[in-house]
Amino acid sequence: MLEDSSFAIHPGGQSETSESGYKQLGDYVRHEQVEGGAAFHCINGSVKVLFYRSDLVRIIMNPHQEPSTKHNPAVVAEREETVVVMDEEDSHILLTTSALHLQIEKSPFRIHISDGSGRPIVTEYQQGMGYNSKGEVIAFKDCEETDGYYGFGEKAGFLNKQGEEYTMWNTDVYAPHNPETDPLYQSIPYFMGLRDGKAYGVFFHNSYESTFDMKTSRDVFSFKAAGGQLDYFVCAGPSPKEVLEQYTHLTGRMAVPPKWALGYHQSRYSYESETEVREVVKQFLNKEIPLDALYLDIHYMDGYRVFTFNKDQFADPKRLVQDLKDVGVHVIPIVDPGVKKDPEYSVYVDGIKEGHFCSYLEGDLYTGDVWPGESAFPDFTDERTRKWWGDLHEYYTELGIEGIWNDMNEPAVFNETKTMDVNVMHRNDGDPDTHRALHNLYGLQMGKATVDGLTNQLDGKRPFLLTRAGYAGVQRYAAVWTGDNRSFWEHLQLSLPMVMNLGLSGVAFSGPDVGGFAHDTNAELLTRWTQVGAFTPYFRNHSAIGTVYQEPWQFGETYEELMKTYIRLRYVFMPHLYSLFYKAHLEGEPVMRPLLYEFPEDKKTYNINDQFMLGDNVLIAPILQPSVTDRAVYFPEGTWVDYFNGDVYEGEETHLVHAELDKLPIFVKRGSLLPQGSIKQSTKERDDGLSFHIYAGEHETYRTTFYDDDGETTNYVQGEKLEVNLTIESSDSEVSVTLERGEGTYRPNYEQLVLVVHELQGRALKVNGVELDGVDDVFSIPLP
Numbered sequence: 001m002l003e004d005s006s007f008a009i010h011p012g013g014q015s016e017t018s019e020s021g022y023k024q025l026g027d028y029v030r031h032e033q034v035e036g037g038a039a040f041h042c043i044n045g046s047v048k049v050l051f052y053r054s055d056l057v058r059i060i061m062n063p064h065q066e067p068s069t070k071h072n073p074a075v076v077a078e079r080e081e082t083v084v085v086m087d088e089e090d091s092h093i094l095l096t097t098s099a100l101h102l103q104i105e106k107s108p109f110r111i112h113i114s115d116g117s118g119r120p121i122v123t124e125y126q127q128g129m130g131y132n133s134k135g136e137v138i139a140f141k142d143c144e145e146t147d148g149y150y151g152f153g154e155k156a157g158f159l160n161k162q163g164e165e166y167t168m169w170n171t172d173v174y175a176p177h178n179p180e181t182d183p184l185y186q187s188i189p190y191f192m193g194l195r196d197g198k199a200y201g202v203f204f205h206n207s208y209e210s211t212f213d214m215k216t217s218r219d220v221f222s223f224k225a226a227g228g229q230l231d232y233f234v235c236a237g238p239s240p241k242e243v244l245e246q247y248t249h250l251t252g253r254m255a256v257p258p259k260w261a262l263g264y265h266q267s268r269y270s271y272e273s274e275t276e277v278r279e280v281v282k283q284f285l286n287k288e289i290p291l292d293a294l295y296l297d298i299h300y301m302d303g304y305r306v307f308t309f310n311k312d313q314f315a316d317p318k319r320l321v322q323d324l325k326d327v328g329v330h331v332i333p334i335v336d337p338g339v340k341k342d343p344e345y346s347v348y349v350d351g352i353k354e355g356h357f358c359s360y361l362e363g364d365l366y367t368g369d370v371w372p373g374e375s376a377f378p379d380f381t382d383e384r385t386r387k388w389w390g391d392l393h394e395y396y397t398e399l400g401i402e403g404i405w406n407d408m409n410e411p412a413v414f415n416e417t418k419t420m421d422v423n424v425m426h427r428n429d430g431d432p433d434t435h436r437a438l439h440n441l442y443g444l445q446m447g448k449a450t451v452d453g454l455t456n457q458l459d460g461k462r463p464f465l466l467t468r469a470g471y472a473g474v475q476r477y478a479a480v481w482t483g484d485n486r487s488f489w490e491h492l493q494l495s496l497p498m499v500m501n502l503g504l505s506g507v508a509f510s511g512p513d514v515g516g517f518a519h520d521t522n523a524e525l526l527t528r529w530t531q532v533g534a535f536t537p538y539f540r541n542h543s544a545i546g547t548v549y550q551e552p553w554q555f556g557e558t559y560e561e562l563m564k565t566y567i568r569l570r571y572v573f574m575p576h577l578y579s580l581f582y583k584a585h586l587e588g589e590p591v592m593r594p595l596l597y598e599f600p601e602d603k604k605t606y607n608i609n610d611q612f613m614l615g616d617n618v619l620i621a622p623i624l625q626p627s628v629t630d631r632a633v634y635f636p637e638g639t640w641v642d643y644f645n646g647d648v649y650e651g652e653e654t655h656l657v658h659a660e661l662d663k664l665p666i667f668v669k670r671g672s673l674l675p676q677g678s679i680k681q682s683t684k685e686r687d688d689g690l691s692f693h694i695y696a697g698e699h700e701t702y703r704t705t706f707y708d709d710d711g712e713t714t715n716y717v718q719g720e721k722l723e724v725n726l727t728i729e730s731s732d733s734e735v736s737v738t739l740e741r742g743e744g745t746y747r748p749n750y751e752q753l754v755l756v757v758h759e760l761q762g763r764a765l766k767v768n769g770v771e772l773d774g775v776d777d778v779f780s781i782p783l784p
């Protein structure tokens with residue numbers, strides 16, 4: 001292709017700069033107060049400022065008409081009643097809430113935003129905001145060299161995006177994901193800024209192709225979109241946790257996932273027959289390697305027609321699904337959006353008859369090539385079509401299937417542009433617009449269609465959806481896997497900042513293909529990757545057609561044992577993970593966190609790519625290179641205890657840690673608590689033992705909430721859940737634990753809690769004020 005050759009740097013090929021014909025808003029002319037904010041009229045356009053809450057403001061600039069306050073499907077929040085104080089001076093107007101200060105300069109018109117303490121967060125650079133003759137809208141903001149930029153969804157490269165430029169345009173990228181490979185499959189036009197230890201968020205509410213530029217200049221960053229309004233939300237922070245709460249208030253949070261979705265998942269492009277599928281599952285059972293789900297990639301279908309099975313290879317899918325479920329394994333089939341153009345295929349015929357497929361303004365059907373050959377694409381922007389598509393899933397749920405894998409939903413098309421013609425017209429729930437405007441929403445809307453359908457059909461059970469493409473808000477419907485990576489050590493490395501930044505972008509449930517998709521994996525890489533995978537929010541081993549098989553036993557017994565140990569450890573950590581997923585559900589907190597999330601004042605954490613936290617007290621520092629058995633680990637504030645051997649490390653220092661291939665370095669913060677479950681073949685097995693490991697501290701106080709529920713139904717929404725609020729206080733003479741039952745009526749089958757105290761060192765253990773007797777620092781108490 002031309003863009004892959006030297007033609008790409010042809011001197012005549014340098015494009016016009018986006019500043020060409022750039023027009024600023026110009027001077028302020030007048031303003032009026034509107035509900036929740038104010039409207040400003042300037043020489044070259046109008047701006048609306050609307051407070052959604054005291055800590056969340058929306059700014060909409062429209063050069064040509066009244067700013068529209070419509071939401072795209074990312075946004076679920078409604079504007080709440082907010083006290084906004086307005087003051088006018090000669091030169092400026094002030095809009096103030098308890099958490100945000102907006103100083104609006106009149107000449108030239110500028111909006112400078114500070115947080116509740118008056119600290120500038122998003123202030124306008126001298127070019128302000130405006131638009132150009134190409135229809136692009138642009139905002140230029142001040143930036144300091146030490147500012148950190150995080151989030152942006154699924155991006156390659158390092159954790160801190162200062163000095164980078166990113167485009168949002170959902171794209172199928174099979175070529176190797178290099179640090180500069182951009183865009184990928186997800187578009188989340190959002191970032192969290194970090195300045196002097198305080199955080200804020202910016203969500204660019206525009207679904208056109210957009211670009212964030214933190215690269216071109218040292219003192220300005222900009223974001224622009226190819227069309228639409230300049231419409232963005234600012235989250236006040238000031239902590240990363242508050243930013244996530246604010247951003248996910250706006251774009252929604254995930255449901256509590258079914259527990260089986262958090263277990264170990266095995267996939268392959270493809271397990272091609274029922275016999276092969278049964279054989280793989282049998283191996284897991286015989287080898288006692290836990291397994292909760294097995295994926296059916298495109299070969300299960302009849303000629304790649306979605307909602308069909310290839311009856312030669314899968315004679316009795318219902319039986320297969322049921323037999324596997326009986327042994328704790330869920331079957332997850334892939335469902336792509338492309339519907340084969342075939343007049344004898346009912347999905348195509350009905351879709352045509354009922355007008356569900358994407359077409360041009362003139363009425364011609366759009367078709368493009370994907371796996372089945374020439375295919376039509378459902379118009380998921382339309383509720384009627386979403387309903388139709390959702391209902392079609394009865395085909396799978398009738399078979400007992402509870403999880404679906406959406407792929408190719410950028411949508412990917414095998415052509416030069418890799419996607420649908422941007423001139424296709426979408427119905428867009430009564431507000432028709434082009435694919436150019438709505439491309440980035442296609443995967444999100446497919447997710448909505450699928451989850452709504454499954455939810456209706458599953459009779460109170462929780463559905464699971466995995467998706468490749470998405471947009472801001474995708475966390476409401478699906479877990480995200482990071483697409484076609486390769487079996488390179490570099491891809492293991494880049495998966496960590498990628499998943500951490502997804503977490504900071506509201507997507508708590510994500511992970512890469514463990515072992516690598518394309519290219520051949522090897523024993524050491526797969527072992528190290530499986531160790532890491534056991535602690536990433538989503539844990540699936542998947543590999544491509546034509547590559548070596550990479551199930552955990554493929555490289556001999558030594559490696560198999562190592563991988564089995566860590567897959568099992570995933571289940572031991574399940575109560576901790578599940579409690580973290582509950583926090584993602586409640587407040588949008590990431591499960592896998594960069595260190596800066598917990599320690600935003602510690603500058604050393606700002607670009608740590610190769611360590612992460614699981615919650616606020618577990619630090620993981622994997623080995624990410626071949627033949628390496630020692631690595632430097634940075635420990636933030638506090639004292640940290642090696643999970644395996646109890647070695648102690650002082651924080652705010654870097655230590656050398658030794659880790660042979662059998663070891664993933666895991667550390668727990670002293671003073672804190674870690675719930676631990678037991679090894680299981682799958683999450684279907686009963687929870688027998690639950691223990692709370694207390695890492696006794698010196699003078700620390702630690703608070704946390706342990707969460708549990710039935711793990712499979714939506715009854716938790718009605719209060720069938722267990723919350724235990726815990727406080728651990730360590731002093732010279734005692735370690736005191738306060739437990740109280742929080743909300744909820746769920747009674748688990750464990751009635752006792754085991755408290756294992758590390759480093760009690762002769763001190764008394766008190767639970768709710770009463771001193772307990774234990775054996776070897778192990779205590780048993782009834783569940784409150």
Ligand code: GLC
Nearest residue numbers: 269297298334407468483484
């Ligand atoms: C795409 C997906 C990959 C899948 C393959 C075949 O490349 O990203 O995961 O295995 O298609 O369906």
